[in-house]
Amino acid sequence: MRPDLWRSISLLSSTGAHTRLGRRSLLGLGAALTGSLALGPKQGNAEPSPASPPADAPWSQSIGPGVVDRPYGRPADTEAGVIRRNVPWLTAGTESSISFSPLQDLHGIITPNGLFFERYHAGRPDVDPEQHRLMIHGLVERPLLLSMKDIVRFPSVTRIHFIECPANGGMEWRAAQLNSLQFNHGMISCAEWTGVRLSTLLEEVGIKKEAKWVMVEGADGAHMNRSLPLDKCLDDCLVVYAQNGEALRPEQGYPLRLVVPGWEGNVSIKWLRRIKLGDKPWHSREETSKYTDLMPDGTSRGFTWLIDAKSVITFPCPEKPLDRPGLYEIRGLAWTGNGKVKRVDVSTDGGVNWQSARLHEPVLSKALTKFTIPWRWDGAPALLESRVIDETGYVQPTIAQLRKQRGTNSVYHNNSIQTWQVKGDGSVFDVQLG
Ligand SMILES: Nc1nc2c(c(=O)[nH]1)N[C@H]1C(S)=C(S)[C@@H](COP(=O)(O)O)O[C@H]1N2
Ligand SMILES: [Mo]
Numbered sequence: 001m002r003p004d005l006w007r008s009i010s011l012l013s014s015t016g017a018h019t020r021l022g023r024r025s026l027l028g029l030g031a032a033l034t035g036s037l038a039l040g041p042k043q044g045n046a047e048p049s050p051a052s053p054p055a056d057a058p059w060s061q062s063i064g065p066g067v068v069d070r071p072y073g074r075p076a077d078t079e080a081g082v083i084r085r086n087v088p089w090l091t092a093g094t095e096s097s098i099s100f101s102p103l104q105d106l107h108g109i110i111t112p113n114g115l116f117f118e119r120y121h122a123g124r125p126d127v128d129p130e131q132h133r134l135m136i137h138g139l140v141e142r143p144l145l146l147s148m149k150d151i152v153r154f155p156s157v158t159r160i161h162f163i164e165c166p167a168n169g170g171m172e173w174r175a176a177q178l179n180s181l182q183f184n185h186g187m188i189s190c191a192e193w194t195g196v197r198l199s200t201l202l203e204e205v206g207i208k209k210e211a212k213w214v215m216v217e218g219a220d221g222a223h224m225n226r227s228l229p230l231d232k233c234l235d236d237c238l239v240v241y242a243q244n245g246e247a248l249r250p251e252q253g254y255p256l257r258l259v260v261p262g263w264e265g266n267v268s269i270k271w272l273r274r275i276k277l278g279d280k281p282w283h284s285r286e287e288t289s290k291y292t293d294l295m296p297d298g299t300s301r302g303f304t305w306l307i308d309a310k311s312v313i314t315f316p317c318p319e320k321p322l323d324r325p326g327l328y329e330i331r332g333l334a335w336t337g338n339g340k341v342k343r344v345d346v347s348t349d350g351g352v353n354w355q356s357a358r359l360h361e362p363v364l365s366k367a368l369t370k371f372t373i374p375w376r377w378d379g380a381p382a383l384l385e386s387r388v389i390d391e392t393g394y395v396q397p398t399i400a401q402l403r404k405q406r407g408t409n410s411v412y413h414n415n416s417i418q419t420w421q422v423k424g425d426g427s428v429f430d431v432q433l434g
Pocket of ligand 2 (some may be wrong): 165265
């Protein structure tokens with residue numbers, strides 16, 4: 001060890017840690033005898049005041065657990081309510097279901113890995129990365145079978161993108177029914193993904209001239225598969241093995257998933273095991289029976305990949321009401337599958353008057369963007385809304401506008417403006433106007 005380092009460590013132990021250790025055992029003894037702590041600045045039930053020095057709480061009078069007490073870290077015990085939740089009546093079981101991200105408790109544009117929403121069609125498989133292979137075949141010059149080691153060798157990229165299930169908000173096509181931010185909007189999450197461009201892998205196998213479509217398939221029991229146009233695959237699709245700087249979570253497709261930026265989450269195949277090139281789409285279950293929208297005239301829209309611009313106020317919300325009148329900051333998230341968010345407007349009177357919110361950097365393409373606006377609440381009832389405009393000029397619609405085009409038989413792609421009703425007591429409710 002370097003002598004200067006050694007000196008500072010021994011100095012620390014003789015002047016700092018040892019003395020504090022002594023004080024702790026003394027305090028422990030005192031507490032055991034009297035049931036209260038008598039040492040240090042003023043103790044007792046008096047409310048702390050900014051005029052006097054802070055009283056020492058128990059955690060300031062002892063030494064805590066040391067390093068590697070938690071070799072893999074976790075949030076504070078008092079944050080135990082910040083969790084993914086499901087709606088039990090929504091699906092027959094949890095293996096083909098969804099859990100929602102607690103947007104009401106998140107502060108930035110990155111979803112912590114343990115809180116990323118989950119969507120399974122056949123539960124979460126336990127994939128052995130040693131045995132996992134990615135097959136690339138079909139209309140290619142040189143079919144390939146790649147191990148995880150092979151894939152990690154390729155030149156890599158890191159990008160921040162959201163994934164949103166197009167069923168997000170799908171329970172509210174006919175009426176407001178879930179009084180919750182988490183359950184109405186929590187099928188979206190955003191992470192920093194690291195992996196290989198799909199175009200890099202496709203160049204490696206050599207694309208035949210006739211190839212126009214790409215089938216992607218998962219290794220879960222559902223063998224979920226979707227067809228993607230070759231152009232999108234060459235444009236910005238990623239085959240990723242890392243999420244927010246560590247290996248993908250099993251929930252998100254460990255050891256390998258596809259990320260299709262800006263398109264409905266369903267096409268971002270998890271536990272990715274096969275990529276096949278062809279000259280037409282496959283018309284799989286997930287693009288015929290599911291992930292299509294029944295229109296008012298009885299026809300179905302299919303291949304509706306794009307996530308149109310959407311935004312939501314995350315504070316206040318039903319889970320986070322206001323406690324008393326005064327200065328607040330209205331906070332929210334906005335996103336678009338069509339590039340970047342250009343502007344977010346906020347209304348406190350149900351869409352009569354609008355003011356532009358501040359967009360927080362970074363404003364990234366096909367990623368969540370955070371917006372805020374100061375608001376002095378006078379205690380009167382209010383109707384809070386946010387409306388995003390993306391860089392293509394597209395304006396987020398109201399639910400009434402969306403119903404005019406699409407009717408009420410859809411499940412997917414409800415990107416309408418969310419209205420939160422604030423009552424005089426500060427409580428907040430999910431409502432629909434018009
Ligand atoms: N193999 C496989 N991939 C899948 C799914 C699945 O069930 N199996 N669910 C899809 C759906 S519908 C969505 S919305 C996203 C959700 O990604 P997440 O669970 O990482 O949030 O994964 C997609 N990829
Ligand atoms: Mo989905």
